[in-house]
Amino acid sequence: MSAADQAAALKDTSHDTSGTALRGNMGALELIFTVMAYNGPAVVFLGFLPVAILLGNGVGTPVAIIVCGLVIAMVAFGLVKMAGRLDKPGGFYTLITAGLGRTTGLAAGFTALTCYFLVLVGVYALGGMTLGAVIQEIFDGPHIAWWVLALPLLALATVLGHFNINFSAKVLTFFLMCELVLMVVYDVAVLVQGGAHGIGFDSFTPHHISSGSISIAFLFGIGLFGGFEATVIFRDEVRKPERTIPRATYGVVALLAGMYALTAWCFINAYGADAVMGAVSGDLTGSAKNSVKDYVGQFAYDSATVMFFTSSIALILAAHSITARYLFNLGADGIFPQSLGKAHPRHVSPHRASIVVSTAALITIACVTLAKIPESQLYALLAGLYGYAFMILMVLVALAIGVYLLRDRLHGPAVAPAISSFIAFGIMCLTLVLATKNFTLLTGATGMTKTAMLSLIWGVTVLGAVYAVVVRRKKPEVYARIGRQ
Known part of the structure; x- marks a missing residue:
């Protein structure tokens, strides 16, 4: 990227009149809660930590979480520095384009859109299943198919997606606070009672x-x-992004690392280091909730069941918001119909992109239902696919950050965050290799299904690169806009 291009990238967009800029008024705390809600703390505690302990390094899991947090912090160090210099919306799509060029950038844009759409459909399935659990376990109701219960959740996400992000942020903050209270009460109860x-x-x-x-x-x-x-996807929708985004990014990484490591350690102590492996292998899906019941009581157990569901709602709202914004940015650049990149004149939200995301999710839910994929496998499959696509994005963005910060001629090279990003790039490459080698463990897919899933993820990435080459020849004006340039 030339110095002139970088200067243009820093141009103030506050007077954008094309309708391709979103607006909002989130502060650092709201942004932290919005992003953490996407992570689904209650889902992680009740559903993911037991799996990580069983299949990972067992009792040593808290340390593994802390180490991974440090690696993510290395990426965040460079990401914040680059995002501050680039000053453009678009998340990974924009950052990777600026660092590695438009062809790789569009490949990343397609991958990111697919990545977050997969997790959105996955959490619709999870939301339907957890709502079913609430109906059966707390109200002694009948079994209802997950897809039936997912439909009102889809309607809720569609309605909230029509309005400004500030409203969704308040809903997400409420749900997240409930989840955090549950985890804090559990951790304190285990520590006060001395564990097993x-x-x-x-x-x-x-x-x-x-x-x-x-x-x-x-x-x-x-x-x-x-x-x-x-945090960088919502650049146009926060107050003072040059201050809010760094605080929120570092805050999210620190809170996630500290919260999950502490809760994993307390969970291990709740059963005892010598018994926890037997507990998670004997009842993988119920060991965490049973531990809540043992240390906090029946009310907390019922609350955990409800919060598993509310955490799924928060995941849905956050995943929907992020997916819609990736589609919005691709529309604003002309890769997709530009009408998708137009903000609502009153709510300044990606309302059209939001409707398209909901429509695509509805069609996908119908296809998944007709395919008769077992409930027990569906979420794990989609979450695993998301995790794999996310690793591809992490590899690309870590490399892009390092390259951009070293060759930034407008501001001068930023050596420390660049080196940090390159180190993280090497670690992420190794992790991607491990993810490919252990794809069956990650998703549960075997044989032809495994081949088809890997082909889908890499096929989307290649498709984005090929489409960029085609656009460069046939629509150079669109090619010039790739990556919100």
């Missing part, structure tokens, strides 16, 4: 840190931070 056999620090011993599968632990650990980069 007194509070132990076995998780931090070399023996347990190196036990089990360190590679799988790292793979799951990185996945715990999915969505941290969403």
